[in-house]
Amino acid sequence: MNEEEQENPMVEASAETSPAVDLGAVSLIIEALLLASDGALSMDQLVRFVGSEFNLGKRELREALALVDSRFSGTASELKEVASGWRVQVRPEYAEWVARLWQEKPPKYSRALLETLALIVYRQPITRGEIEDVRGVAVSSNILRTLSERGWIRELGHKDVPGRPALFGTTSQFLDDFNLRTLDQLPALPDVKDLEQLEAALAKLGAGAGATALPRPGEEEADSDEESDTGSDGDESPADVVLH
DSSP states (O other), X not given: OXXXXXXXXXXXXXXXXXXXXXXXXXXXXXXXXXHHOSSOBOHHHHIIIIIHHHTOOHHHHHHHHHHHHHHTTTSSEEEEEETTEEEEEEOHXXXXXXXXXXXXXXXXXXXXXHHHHHHHHHHOSEEHHHHHHHHSSOOOHHHHHHHHHTTSEEEEEEOSSTTOOEEEEEOHHHHHHTTOSSGGGSXXXXXXXXXXXXXXXXXXXXXXXXXXXXXXXXXXXXXXXXXXXXXXXXXXXXXXXXXX
16 A cells, blocks of 8 residues: 555555446447448457547457347347458348348359469468469459459469569458458368369358358359359349448
């Protein structure tokens, strides 16, 4: 006890009896932020928006998030942690119903694009030439552009070989769209060596994403790198319906 506390014991008593922060009320604030946000909110954002106001650390904020999660129990909505943070979304079993709000049909990606995506997902970092070695055909620039514009892949750097080809890998947007926090949550696959394994990988990825825009293998409209990479030019419904 310092000199001030010795002289004034009420200082210590006041500190001990000061009211604790109501995490229930904090959780309601966090829920409101999640519903109003355009995307997932990271822990750093929650600390900045809420924690700093109530002098709460990450542990307390996680407790408040658990309260938010418990309130959604038994409802059509859920609190989901993805790579970018936390978001409130419609549970996958109801996504098909909510998708009826959008008249446009989501694009159906070509088999060539899906095979390219699966190779990047499971063998990243990977070069265009390495993708072509596995698939046995040239990779269309349209495919890489489509995947890049979708926000699913990006250049990670260049391989230290003659020509220094670009190395491709997935993005946090890919993880978000497929309900993943990290790549460690990808469906297990020993090694992608042939197209049959690629189809198995795509089926697993599609199942993990809920109401994803990816069709099951065999449902795609185009099957050539030279054909259109998507079956529709209209707006696509999201892989998981996020509530705002």
